[in-house]
Amino acid sequence: MATAATAPVGHVRRSRTLATSVSETVRERTRKAHVRAEQALALEERLASRDAYARLLVRLRGYYVPLEEALVAWESRSATEGLDVAARMRAGLLDVDLAVLGRPHDGSGTAQVTPPVLGDLPQALGWLYVLEGSALGGRVIARRALRRLGADLPVAFFTGADGPDLGGRWRSLRTALDGLGPDAADDVVAAAEAGFALFAGWLRSEVPPR
Numbered sequence: 001m002a003t004a005a006t007a008p009v010g011h012v013r014r015s016r017t018l019a020t021s022v023s024e025t026v027r028e029r030t031r032k033a034h035v036r037a038e039q040a041l042a043l044e045e046r047l048a049s050r051d052a053y054a055r056l057l058v059r060l061r062g063y064y065v066p067l068e069e070a071l072v073a074w075e076s077r078s079a080t081e082g083l084d085v086a087a088r089m090r091a092g093l094l095d096v097d098l099a100v101l102g103r104p105h106d107g108s109g110t111a112q113v114t115p116p117v118l119g120d121l122p123q124a125l126g127w128l129y130v131l132e133g134s135a136l137g138g139r140v141i142a143r144r145a146l147r148r149l150g151a152d153l154p155v156a157f158f159t160g161a162d163g164p165d166l167g168g169r170w171r172s173l174r175t176a177l178d179g180l181g182p183d184a185a186d187d188v189v190a191a192a193e194a195g196f197a198l199f200a201g202w203l204r205s206e207v208p209p210r
Contacts, residue, residue: 023174025185026129026192033196034133040200043141047148054101055206057094057157061105062112063202064091067127067195070115074124083176085128088169090135093157100154113202116194122184125177126191130199132173135166 075085138158
C-alpha cells in the first residue's frame, strides 16, 4: 500500500491542483448542467428568422434582468473588492438590440424568473459564474446569428458591445473563486447548477417557433 510519502508523484501533484483550484472544480462539476443550458437555447429554431431572434432576446431579458439586479443589490450590501459586479452586467444591451430590431421594450408586461436570494460570497460567485460564462459564449452565438440573419443584425448583447475585456473579467472571476478555498466549492457548484437549471427551464418553458 502506498503511503503519503511513497504515493506516485503524479497523483500528489494532481491532488494538490484539484485542492487549490476551485474554478476548475466548478467547471468540471457543472459541465452537464452547462450543456443542458446550451441545448435549451435551441439556436436552430431561434435563429430561423429575425422575428424568432427578437423573441429570444425578450425571453433572455426575463432571465438576465432580475438576476443582474439581484447581483448588483448583493454587491451593494456586501464587503467585496475587485469584482465590480455592476460593470459586468449586460441586460441593458438586450433593450438596445430590441430597439434596433424595431421592438423597443420597457419591460412592462414581460414575464421574469424569480431571482435567488443571495447570501454569502460563494453563492453569489456561483450565480455570477453562470452569467460571465454566458458572456464568453455570446461571441460564438453572435457569429452564428450574423451568418444566418445578416451582417446588420444587432448583437450588442452577445458581443458585450465590444466593451470591457471579457477575458480579463473571466480571469478575475476565477481568481475570486480560487481565493475562496476548497471548502467553498460545494456552495459555488450548487449555486452555479441552480443558475444553469433556471436558464434551461426558462427557455424550455417557451417553445421556439419552427
